[in-house]
Amino acid sequence: MKKNMILISAITLTLIGCGSSTNGHSNKEYIKDIAIPPTTNSYKPDDGRLLASACYGCHGTNGVSVTKWDSIAGEDELYKEMHEKKGIMEIQAKGYTKIEIAAMENFLKRLPKAEKEEKDDEHEKEKDDD
Amino acid sequence: MKRRDFFKFLGISAIATSIPAAAKTIKPKVVIIGGGYGGRTVAKYLKIWAGDSVDVTLIDKDKYFTSPILSNLVLNGQKNINELRFDYSKTRSKYKINFINKTASFIDKKNKRVFFDNKNFINYDKLVLATGIDFIKTNNYDFNKVPHAWIAGEQTLLLKRKIDNLHNGDTFVLTIPKAPYRCPPGPYERACVVADYLKNKKHLHVNVVVLDENDDILVEKESFQKAFDRYGIEYKSNAKVTHVDDSHLIVTYEQQGVSKHLKAALLNVIPNQKAAPIVINSHLTDSSNFAPVDLRSYESTIAKDIYIVGDSHKSTQPKAGHIANVEAKICADAILRSLNGYELYPKPKTNSACYSPLSSSTATWLTAVYEYDEGSKSMKKVSGGAGKESSKNYKEMFNWTGNLFFDTFG
Ligand SMILES: Cc1cc2nc3c(=O)[nH]c(=O)nc-3n(C[C@H](O)[C@H](O)[C@H](O)COP(=O)(O)OP(=O)(O)OC[C@H]3O[C@@H](n4cnc5c(N)ncnc54)[C@H](O)[C@@H]3O)c2cc1C
Numbered sequence: 001m002k003k004n005m006i007l008i009s010a011i012t013l014t015l016i017g018c019g020s021s022t023n024g025h026s027n028k029e030y031i032k033d034i035a036i037p038p039t040t041n042s043y044k045p046d047d048g049r050l051l052a053s054a055c056y057g058c059h060g061t062n063g064v065s066v067t068k069w070d071s072i073a074g075e076d077e078l079y080k081e082m083h084e085k086k087g088i089m090e091i092q093a094k095g096y097t098k099i100e101i102a103a104m105e106n107f108l109k110r111l112p113k114a115e116k117e118e119k120d121d122e123h124e125k126e127k128d129d130d
Numbered sequence: 131m132k133r134r135d136f137f138k139f140l141g142i143s144a145i146a147t148s149i150p151a152a153a154k155t156i157k158p159k160v161v162i163i164g165g166g167y168g169g170r171t172v173a174k175y176l177k178i179w180a181g182d183s184v185d186v187t188l189i190d191k192d193k194y195f196t197s198p199i200l201s202n203l204v205l206n207g208q209k210n211i212n213e214l215r216f217d218y219s220k221t222r223s224k225y226k227i228n229f230i231n232k233t234a235s236f237i238d239k240k241n242k243r244v245f246f247d248n249k250n251f252i253n254y255d256k257l258v259l260a261t262g263i264d265f266i267k268t269n270n271y272d273f274n275k276v277p278h279a280w281i282a283g284e285q286t287l288l289l290k291r292k293i294d295n296l297h298n299g300d301t302f303v304l305t306i307p308k309a310p311y312r313c314p315p316g317p318y319e320r321a322c323v324v325a326d327y328l329k330n331k332k333h334l335h336v337n338v339v340v341l342d343e344n345d346d347i348l349v350e351k352e353s354f355q356k357a358f359d360r361y362g363i364e365y366k367s368n369a370k371v372t373h374v375d376d377s378h379l380i381v382t383y384e385q386q387g388v389s390k391h392l393k394a395a396l397l398n399v400i401p402n403q404k405a406a407p408i409v410i411n412s413h414l415t416d417s418s419n420f421a422p423v424d425l426r427s428y429e430s431t432i433a434k435d436i437y438i439v440g441d442s443h444k445s446t447q448p449k450a451g452h453i454a455n456v457e458a459k460i461c462a463d464a465i466l467r468s469l470n471g472y473e474l475y476p477k478p479k480t481n482s483a484c485y486s487p488l489s490s491s492t493a494t495w496l497t498a499v500y501e502y503d504e505g506s507k508s509m510k511k512v513s514g515g516a517g518k519e520s521s522k523n524y525k526e527m528f529n530w531t532g533n534l535f536f537d538t539f540g
Contacts, residue, residue: 043180043466047475053175053459054481056537057452058530061178066540067532087517088483088497095481095499095513 048107051100058088064114074113078105157185158469161244161254163234163408165190167199167451168440169260170221171458171538172465177225180466187228187252189244192283193217195539198313199451200531201282202320205290206327208490214282216539237412239433256465258428258437259414259421260458261406263312263449266419268373268401275376276397280312292396293324296336300395302328303381305371306342307402310420312441312449315496317400318347318354319486325361326489338362339392341369341383343402350486350516353494357519374399403449405442412436420444425502425509426474427464428457437461447500447509453482455538478502480509483534485527493524 052063055072059065063073075081079101082093096104160176162169165188173188194217203209218229232246243251265278279289296302302324306317317340325338338361345368347354358365366385373382380393404410404419414421414430421438423430425445428437439461440454447453460478467474480500487493498514517523 041182043183043470045463045467045470045472045475049179050459050463050475051479053463054456054479056459057455057481057534058483060533061174061537061540065533066536067529069529069533088495091497091513091515092481092499095479095501100479 046107048103048105051096052104052107055104060114062111063108071114072108073111074109075105076109078108157183158255159185159187159253160256160258160465161187161189161252162258162260163189163244164258164260164262164406164440165192165218165221165229166195166260166262166440166454167197167538168262168454168458168461169258170195170216171455172258172260172437172439172462173221173227174225174538175459175462176466177227179462182226184466184469185228186225187230188218188221189230189232189234189252190218191231191233193231196283196286197451197535198280198282198316199534200527201279201286202316202323203487204282204286205279205293205320206323206331206490207290208487211283211287216535220540234408237408237436239412239436242435254435256435256437256469258439258461258465259406259409259412259442260438260440260454261408261442263403263441264406264410265401266404268371271374271376276374276379276399278400279398280316280400280403289398293327296328296332296334296395298335299337300334301337301339301393302396302398303339303341303392303394304398305369305381305383305400306340306344307400308343308370309348310449311400311403313484314349314448314450315354315484315486315494317342318350319488320398321363322354322357322361322486322488323490325363329361331490336395337364339364339394340366341371341381341392342367343370344368350494350496353486353488353516353519357488371399371401403441405438409438409442414438416444418444425507426460426476426478427468428461429464437465445509446511447480448482448484448498450482450484451538452484452534453480453500455534456480456482476502476504479512483530485523485530487524487527488519491521491524492519493527494519495523495526 059072063071065071162173173186176184176186194215197214200209200214204211221227222229234244236245242254245251277285277289279285304321321340328334328336340363369383369385371381371383379397380391381397382391405415405421409421414432416422421442422444423438428439430436430438439457441449457480464474483497485493485495495517499512500509501512503510
């Protein structure tokens with residue numbers, strides 16, 4: 001599985017200007033190399049994969065974050081992770097059953113862990129958001 | 131490339147009369163209209179989950195999509211609009227999704243075709259409409275004189291220019307449509323961001339008036355009320371806009387049966403909303419003006435093999451981009467289950483997240499989880515909450531959008 005991973009240079013979020021395109025603004029923060037599993041040539045349903053995909057809006061496609069927020073690819077302690085966070089995550093955690101979380105974890109843990117990045121204000125995030 | 135070659139290149143027969151019977155493709159063809167939050171995500175996840183076994187074509191009238199999310203920050207100069215624009219190059223090259231840069235004009239449901247004009251069409255096995263919203267105007271007035279800026283892009287830039295032209299003593303009026311409309315906290319957020327900009331950045335005394343057709347602040351009431359008080363925003367509830375005079379910039383509204391007028395230097399009317407024109411014209415909506423769907427798949431309850439995700443569909447879920455991205459994945463998976471002969475996933479869940487800037491350095495958030503309820507066939511909120519205004523939330527907002535933009539457009 002890991003071997004078949006293809007490294008795809010992620011996201012262009014290409015800047016299309018009207019006239020000059022850069023204006024000194026850059027989307028560099030989002031430009032990273034992200035591994036995305038190869039596209040298969042057949043479809044097999046996977047309930048855990050479907051449920052887990054609802055996390056990607058905040059944690060990145062296939063659980064690989066491109067911001068300071070946590071990656072969840074390779075996560076094998078999902079229930080604990082979900083329940084020890086405050087803020088948005090605390091409310092999200094309340095919305096899922098143990099069975100659903102187990103199904104999500106069963107999918108996520110098989111994905112290769114994303115490289116840990118230096119996350120400067122990561123600790124701040126653990127604290128209450130309010 | 132000539133138009134005909136272009137269609138050939140996509141493997142599409144361009145001329146209605148020239149389709150040979152044997153041209154039926156083996157791979158199922160999924161066609162998606164709309165490359166915003168919903169449509170782009172459906173296309174991407176069909177490919178991630180089924181690869182070459184499915185042929186995916188995305189149609190959008192624009193060369194790039196401008197995100198309404200964060201667009202209020204263009205108004206106060208915190209974001210450049212270029213940072214919110216996403217073209218189709220990655221969608222095409224990375225995921226092998228065909229892209230047609232045209233307006234879809236009508237759907238032939240019987241023959242399963244989407245027409246661009248009287249002649250040119252594309253066939254589909256499954257069709258997804260992720261076409262966003264359209265406006266219900268009170269009367270015929272010019273959006274160039276009274277911008278909505280509720281579909282981001284030129285309208286956002288126009289409103290920004292008009293805000294930058296305001297002077298001391300002017301009145302800025304923003305009107306909030308009747309729910310359901312796109313992004314429940316969005317208008318309250320805009321009032322705050324603009325008031326803060328005028329007061330604290332431009333050092334102007336501009337009267338900011340909010341006319342809300344709803345009977346109260348719909349979401350995050352405490353936070354918005356506090357900010358309104360701080361900025362001295364005049365908030366009027368139950369104020370239904372009945373007429374817009376675009377040459378004198380006078381808005382007429384009705385409050386408790388009394389008709390009143392307000393003259394402004396700048397009018398930002400956010401009109402009431404309905405599903406996009408192609409959804410309405412294809413008779414896929416009901417009396418709500420939005421499209422009823424089976425919420426396990428987003429397939430229309432009116433027409434088979436047509437799916438509607440995002441702001442155009444009818445449900446209890448908010449009309450918002452984050453949740454459109456989640457609905458899109460449920461839809462993509464349901465389409466693949468259907469094409470491959472599997473049962474639908476019976477109890478899908480969606481979630482919504484939304485950060486609202488209240489100034490150039492503070493924000494709140496709002497989040498919820500929804501679950502499919504078999505009994506009522508609707509999405510029930512099973513968890514929800516909001517976070518208070520803070521500068522930390524302002525920074526977190528970009529961690530959120532970074533991943534949401536990536537998961538949708540990258
Ligand atoms: C100021 C503001 C702030 C917001 N903030 C948030 C937020 O914090 N969080 C959040 O979740 N949501 C937010 N939203 C809401 C969010 O932007 C929308 O809900 C979301 O864009 C809806 O996605 P969609 O796919 O339904 O439609 P859209 O994203 O609008 O995409 C529709 C696409 O369809 C195309 N199209 C339509 N008809 C046709 C046709 N006939 N042929 C070809 N192409 C067609 C359009 O060109 C467009 O690209 C905000 C909105 C605004 C205005």
